[in-house]
Amino acid sequence: MKKGLKIATIGGGSSYTPELIEGFIKRYDELPVSEIWLVDIEEGQEKMNIVGNLAKRMIKKADLPIDVHLTLDRKAALKDADFVTTQFRVGLLDARAVDERIPLKYGVLGQETNGPGGLFKGLRTIPVILDICKDIEEWCPDAWLINFTNPAGMVTEAVLRYSNIDKVVGLCNVPIGMEMAIANLLEVDHSRVRIDFAGLNHMVYGLDIYLDGVSVKDKVIKMVTDLEDSSFVKNIQGASWEPEFLKALDAIPCSYHNYYYKMGEMVEDVKKEAEIEGTRAEVVKKLEQDLFELYKDPNLDIKPPQLEKRGGAYYSDAAVRLISSIYNDKKDIQPVNTRNNGAIASIPNDSAVEVSCIITKDGPKPITMGDLPIPVRGLVQQIKSFERVSAEAAVTGDRNLAILALTINPLVASDKVAKQIVAEMLEAHKRYLPLFFKTNN
Template identity: 65%
Template sequence: MKQGVKIVTIGGGSSYTPELIEGILNRYHELPVTELWLVDIEPGKEKLEIIGNLAKRMIMKSGFPIEVHLAIDKRVALEGADFIITQFRVGLLEARARDENIPLRHGVLGQETNGPGGLFKGLRTIPVMLDLVKDIKELCPEAWLINFTNPVGMVTESVFRCSDYKNVVGLCNVPIGMEKGIAKLLKVDHSRIRMDFVGINHMVYGVDVYLDGVSVKEKVIDLLSHTKKYAFIKNVEGQESRKLSAIPCPYQMYYEKKDEVLQEEMKNYQEGRTRAAVVKKLETELFDLYKSPTLAIKPPQIEQRGGAYYSEAAVRLISSIYNDKGDIQPVNTLNKGAIASLPSNSTVEVSCVITKNGPKAIIHGDIPSAVRGLVQQLKRFEGMSVEAAVTGSYDTALLAMTENPLVPSNKVGKRILDEMLEAHKEHLPNFYKKVGT
C-alpha cells in the first residue's frame, strides 16, 4: 500500500464524524492518514461544512499533516482512496421517525434496525450502497469498504450477494461496547479483555471472555447473575447470561421481552418521546456545539447520540488491515462455516483474525441452542430483505415483513408494509410503480 493513507467517509456530515476524527488522531502513529475526504449529499451541505470546519480545527490542534476535503460529488472523493467508511442515512432523520412511528400506530415495535423499521431502512439503503460499490470498483478497486451504515449485517450482505466486490467489512460498536462493559465490571483496562463473539449483527452473543488470555466467562456470568441489570451493558440481565451460558447483546431484549418493550415504546410514542424525536433534539444541540469556532475537540455530549466507541472500533479495524496486524476483532463478514447452523454464504458477526487481506473468520461452532432458532429466523429475514431491496418485489418484501418475529401476523404486516411503502416512496425507486400490485 502506498505511503500515506486516504480515507473517504460517505455521510461525512454525520454527527458521528468527530468520533472518527478523534480515532484517526489517536492512532496517527500507526495509521498515517494524509487525506480525509468527507462526502455528503446536497441537503446535508450545511452540516457537512460545520463538521468539516470542526474536523480542520481538531486536526490543526493535533499538529498532524492531514488534509481535509469536503465533497458533494462522491466520485471526486473516491479516486485513489485506500479506505471508504460508510455512515449514511437515506431519508435522514425524517425517515427514521417514520420507521418508528408507523409500526407503533399498528401496535408493533418501531425500531431503527429491528422489525419493520429495520426492513425499510434496508430497503432504502441497499440500492444506494450498491451504486456506491459500482463507483468504488471503477475508481479505487483495491480500497477497503468499512460499512457502519445500519442495518449493518443486511447492508454488508447485499454487497457480498449482489456484486463481485469483496473488500467489504461490516462494523458495529455493540461488541466493543460489551467488551468495555465487561472491563468495567472486572475493574481492568479494556486492552486486557477480549471476547469471542458469535451471531449476526444486533443479535450477537459473547460466548467466551478472556482476561490476559485466560477465560473468565464463568466469573463474569456469575457477577452478572448477581445483579438485576448490569449498568455497563444496557438492557442485559444477569439471569439471561446464566441461561444461555453466554452474554447477549442489548438487542436481545426486543425479542426476549417483546411485550414489555412494546408497552414502554408505545408510552414514549404517545408522549412524543420516540428515539427518533430524542435523536433529532440531540442532533440540533450537537450541531450548535459544533459551530463554535473555539471548539477543537470531540464534545463529550456526543456519547448521548449512541455512537460510543465507534471511532475506536473503526480506526482499530482500518489500522489492523493497513498494518497486517493479525489481531482478533469482531466484524461482519462471510460465514464460510464459522457458525455451523447458518448458511456459509451469509453474513455473520463473529470474531475474526484481521489481516491485510481482510478478516478471516474463526470457526466458532454454533450459536447458543436456546436462541439458535431466533437467529436463524432473523437471518432468513435479512436474506429476504436484501432480495426485496434489489428486485423491488412487493411479494418478497411482504414475505420479509411477516418473517420478522416482531410482526404478529400477515394481516398486520401487510398493513404496515403498504403504509410504509407509501411513506418512503421517494427513497424506494425500485418499488415506486409496484405499490399495490
C-alpha cells in the same frame, strides 16, 4: 509515490464524524493518513461544512499533516481512495421517525434496525450502497469498504451477494461496547478482556469471555444478572435479565436482544417514550441540533463529550482500530461483519455474520466457532432468513418479498399485520423506494 493514505467518508456530515477524526488523530503514528474526504448529498451539505470545519480544527490542534476535503462529488472523494467508510442515512432522521411511529400503531416495535424499522431502513439503504459499490469498482477498485451504516448486517449481506465488491467489512460499536462494559465490571483494562462473539449484527452473543486468556464466563454471567440495566449501550434501556434465564442461556446477549426476549415490555416502554419524549429519532434529532450548535463554535477543537449521548461510544476505537489492523496486518482479534466461510456451522457459508475474526492485510479471517448453541441457534437463523429475504426485496422491489420478510421476523405477529405495515410504510417512504412503485409491482 503516494505520500499517505486517502480516506473517503460517505455521509461525511454525520454527527459521528468527529469520532472518526479523533480515531485517526489518536492512531496517526501507525496509520499515516494524508487525506480525509468528507462527502455528502446536497441536503447534508450544511452539516458537512460544520462538522468538516470542526475536523480541520481538531487536526490543526493535533498538528498533523492531514488535509480535509469537503465535497458533494462522490467520484472525486473516491478516486484512488485506500479506505471508504460509509455512515449515511437515507431519508435522514425524519425517515427513521416514520420507521418508529408507524409500527407502534399496530402494536409492533418501532425501532431503527429491528422489525419493520430494520426492514425499511434496509430497503432504503441497499440500493444506495450498491450504487456506491459500482463507483468504488470504477474509481478505487483496491479500496476496502468499511460500512457503519445500519442495518449493518443486512447491508453487508447485500454487498456480498449483489455487488462485485469482496473487500467489505461491516462494523458496529455494540461488541466493543460489550467488551468495555465487561472490562469495567471486572475492573480491568479493556486490553485484558476478549470475548468469543458469534451471531449477526444486533443479534450477537458472547459465547465465552476471557480475562488474560482464562475463561471467566460464569463469573461474568453472575455479575450481569446483578445489574439493574442489562443494556450495554446508551440508546437502549433494558431491565435486568432474569438470573434463571441468563444462567440457562449460558451466553451474554447484546442490548438489542431486549427487543426479542422482552418484547412485550419493550413495546410498552417504547410506546410510552414515544408519547412522552418522542420516538428515539425525535430525541436524537434534538440531540443532534444541540451537537451541531456546539460544532459550530470556532473555538471548539476536540470531540465534545456530549457526543456519547448519541449512542456512538467507542465508534472511533472500533473503526480506526479495524482500518489500522488491515493496513498494518496486525492479526489481532476483532468482532466484525464478514462472509461466514464456515465459521458458524449453523449459518450458510456465503452469508454475512458477526463473528470474532483475525484481522489481516487480506481482511478478516473468521475464527471457527462451530455450531451455535441450541438455545440461540433458532433465533439467529430466523433473523438471517429475515435479512436474506429483506435484501432480495430491496434489490427487486418485490412487495410480496417485503411482506414475507416481515412475517418471518419474530417481532411481527402475523402475515396480515405485516401486509398492513408494509403497505403503510411503502407509501410513507415512497420517494426513497422507487423500485417498489414500478408498474410491474
